[in-house]
Amino acid sequence: MNASHYLLSFVTLYFMKKTMHHKTGMLPKRIILVRHGESHGNLDTTAYTTTPDHRIDLTAEGLSQARLAGSHLRSVIASSASNWKVYFYVSPYARTRSTLREIGRSFSKKRVIGVREECRIREQDFGNFQERERMEVIKEQRQRFGRFYYRFPQGESAADVFDRVSSFLESLWRDIDMNRLNHDPSNDLNLIIVSHGLASRVFLMKWFKWTVAQFELLNNPGNCECRVMQLGSGGEYSLAVHHTDEELIKWGLSSDMIADQKWRAHACKGAWNDQCSWYLDGFFDDLADSEDDDNNNDDDNFDKDETNSLSIHSRYT
Known part of the structure; x- marks a missing residue:
């Protein structure tokens, strides 16, 4: 190889590294999923018989939970850096909008670079007005049929929610890749997604490539409970960077799923976890x-x- 070839190789490698650094610098440090605070529907399911699901708002307790969640989120985000910003995505439902409003009390305008209402992260559609006795029968059927595939009459299955959340994820990555969020790479970017229990679970399912059987193990987050996906040292996102084993077990993750989260905390971007049993062993003999x-x-x-x-x-x- 002559000198010009060496020079060309060096320049190519240099710009590849610069591009990789640029892309890594554009990645959010954290993607945080937050379930809404306690709603009137959580407190009394008869609310759904007279009020459309999307109009059901927070209780006084739910408002308090949301304010505490805002304080908690700020402490998590500010704990490791002074230069940080947040961008919010929020479901259009009244209870998520109210939760966001209370969370926002913990952040100044200079910290918030944007907010977007996102219909694709709305609550699972359980049908229109929900008669209590009928819904009890339907939910018992869902338990026997399987939570992921059961479609509510006039409503959706978790599989339907998975499809629209997957579409949202593709848009999210385009927003990041094309810097539609107007993010300055010198600041830590934190995406906060204020949504619902099932939407959060299928978001994690899609992101971490969990199977339907693994989804069925998961427990719903509590009101205003957070799931922090944080960028690990090698460029992969992991729940294990911020959360403890005890929390992951409480959420329903199996030992294999927890081991995978720990691997992701240090894995290089794009690496393949051949120690993760469900990637191959769960499908082949x-x-x-x-x-x-x-x-x-x-x-x-x-x-x-x-x-x-x-x-x-x-x-x-």
Whole structure:
């Protein structure tokens, strides 16, 4: 290789590193999912029989929970840096808008670079006005059918919510990649998504590639409970950077899921966790460790097939 080729390789590598640094610098340090505070529907389910779900607002306790959540979020975000900003996404429902308003009391204008109402992170649609006795029967059916696939009459399944949350995630990444959030890379960016219990669970399911069976293990977040996905040292997001094992167990994560979160806390961006059982072992039986093993298995299978053929031939001649 001559000098010009060396120079070209060096320049190419330099700009690749600069681009990678730029992209990493644009990534949010945290993506935080927050469930709304206690609503009148949480307190009394008969509220759904006369009031549309999207209009049900917070109780006095829910307002208090939201204010405390704002204080907690600020302390989490400000604990590791002085230069930080927040950007909010919020479900259009009354209870999430009210939760955001109370959370916002803990942040000044100079810290908030934007907010967007996002319909795709709204609550699961359980149908229109919800008669109490009928909903009890329907929810019992859902338990037998499976929470992820059961579609409420005139409403949605969790699978339907997964589809729209997946679409939101694609838009979220475009916002980050194209810097539609007007983020200065010298500041830590924190995205706060104020949404609902099921929407938060399917968001995590999509992000971490959890299976339907793993989704069924998850518990709903409490009112104003937070799930902090934080950027690890290698560029992957993980719940284990901020949260303890005890919290992850409480949320319903299995031991394999928790081990994967711990791996992500230090994994390099784009790395493959071959120690995570559900990535391969949950879908295949006895995959060969190497192509040599695979070829040997093919030879063994060929020998077995030849023996079987001879046996069949001798049986009928």
